[in-house]
Amino acid sequence: MSEVDFQARDTPIQRADPLARELGLAAGQLWIKRDDRTGLNSGGNKARKLEYLVADALEQGCDTLVTTGAAQSNHVSATAAAARATGMTCVAVLSTLGAQHQAEGNLLLDDLFEIEVVWTSPDQRQAVLAETTRQLSDQGRAPYAIPLGGTNPLGAVGYVTAAEELEHQVPGCIAVCAVGTGGTQAGLTVGLENHERVLGFDVAAVPGLADTVPEVIRDCAERLDRPQPLGTWSVDRSQAQEPYGKPTEATHEAIRLTAQTLGVVLDPVYTGRAMAGLIATSRRATLPDAPIVFVHTGGMPALFTHTYRPWFQVPSEFDPAH
Incomplete structure (x- = not known):
């Protein structure tokens, strides 16, 4: 593996x-x-999961990691770091209950890694993740979808x-x-x-x-x-x-x-x-x-x-x- x-x-x-x-x-x-x-x-525990998930993405010839999480998601910022470390970009479907758009915590890291963000509600994350992955494919990119939390x-x-x-x-x-x-x-x-x-x-x-x-x-x-x-x-x-x-x-x-x-x-x-x-x-x-x-x-x-x-x-x- x-x-x-x-x-x-x-x-x-x-x-x-x-x-x-x-x-x-x-x-x-x-x-x-x-x-x-x-x-x-x-990234903590996310690094262990991403070692296998990112390897799978690279084997499939992907160029974009697509994932989802809450606004302050540790998983999303770790995925963005993994993408940059392996020559890929990252798109994240982030959910918020309202007051999470301040530039602090993991959102600062997301900005450093220049991820592309799609905002949605928590109950729509999975549907928007699937739709965003499809749109990236239609644009000629090669996305690899990573589920919530990896x-x-x-x-x-x-x-x-x-x-x-x-x-x-x-x-x-x-x-x-x-x-x-x-x-x-x-x-x-x-x-x-x-x-x-x-x-x-x-x-x-x-x-x-x-x-x-x-x-x-x-x-x-x-x-x-x-x-x-x-x-x-x-x-x-x-x-x-x-x-x-x-x-x-x-x-x-x-x-x-x-x-x-x-x-x-x-x-x-x-x-x-x-x-x-x-x-x-x-x-x-x-x-x-x-x-x-x-x-x-x-x-x-x-x-x-x-x-x-x-x-x-x-x-x-x-x-x-x-």
């Missing part, structure tokens, strides 16, 4: 004992897989390789991840060959995960001639009660606690919510008795947008009296 190199392999594993102590976990039980350190700038059986292969790395780094671990469109969870499940070894937290990105993710898992395993994973697919929806991207106090707490115990910055849309879920599960003492690896899937640009500005203030001035 062909791939391109976006520096998405063999990401480091970080022992997280200071955070583990805060959560009442044993020393050596909690780890972080630093997939925020992959290539494509802040989630399909080929994209999920990137996280099968991540699972293989995890098994070498922390044998027998439980992988914890955010679940947006489900491609990361799907690949990890295929790679670890057991649904019980992947704890995914739904971040309310898309509805209908129960219909789409098991299908991606099945088709990805078949594509790689691997056994179907043991058990049954599930996702924890405790962090999906608020709309996608809406600031929550649990997410804010999780981001601050992780930063102040580990010096690691999470994002407010995906990893922050997933860490909030992990913290809540730990406090309920319902985590499995096994090593836990939190998969840090990147995505920091959203943190620097007006949506989350109320969480922060100018650092306090040094007081020599203390």
Whole structure:
């Protein structure tokens, strides 16, 4: 299977004992897989998927990557970076609920990569993606359509390789991840060959995960001639009660606690919510008795947008009296 190199392999594993102590976990039980350190700038987990998807586009002789996402989509900006890195251009179908057109966060990166944007509503993304791809073909371009989040059986292969790395780094671990469109969870499940070894937290990105993710898992395993994973697919929806991207106090707490115990910055849309879920599960003492690896899937640009500005203030001035 062909791939391109976006520096998405063999990401480091970080022992997280200071955070583990805060959560009442044993020393050596909690780890972080630093997939925020992959290539494509802040692309995080998207780089693993795009290594396979972009290779497929190049094999087909395509010259334009076409994809879709929300206005502050990490996937879209990573796809744009991948396009430029391989001599292609990028067209993105972006959706917004209203006030997301400010030049900040991922939209700044989109501008740097000079993507072409088609604006639509969230419920029309897939239809507009198909229509835009058709229009590009009619114009004589050679488009390659990449689905929302890069989630399909080929994209999920990137996280099968991540699972293989995890098994070498922390044998027998439980992988914890955010679940947006489900491609990361799907690949990890295929790679670890057991649904019980992947704890995914739904971040309310898309509805209908129960219909789409098991299908991606099945088709990805078949594509790689691997056994179907043991058990049954599930996702924890405790962090999906608020709309996608809406600031929550649990997410804010999780981001601050992780930063102040580990010096690691999470994002407010995906990893922050997933860490909030992990913290809540730990406090309920319902985590499995096994090593836990939190998969840090990147995505920091959203943190620097007006949506989350109320969480922060100018650092306090040094007081020599203390």
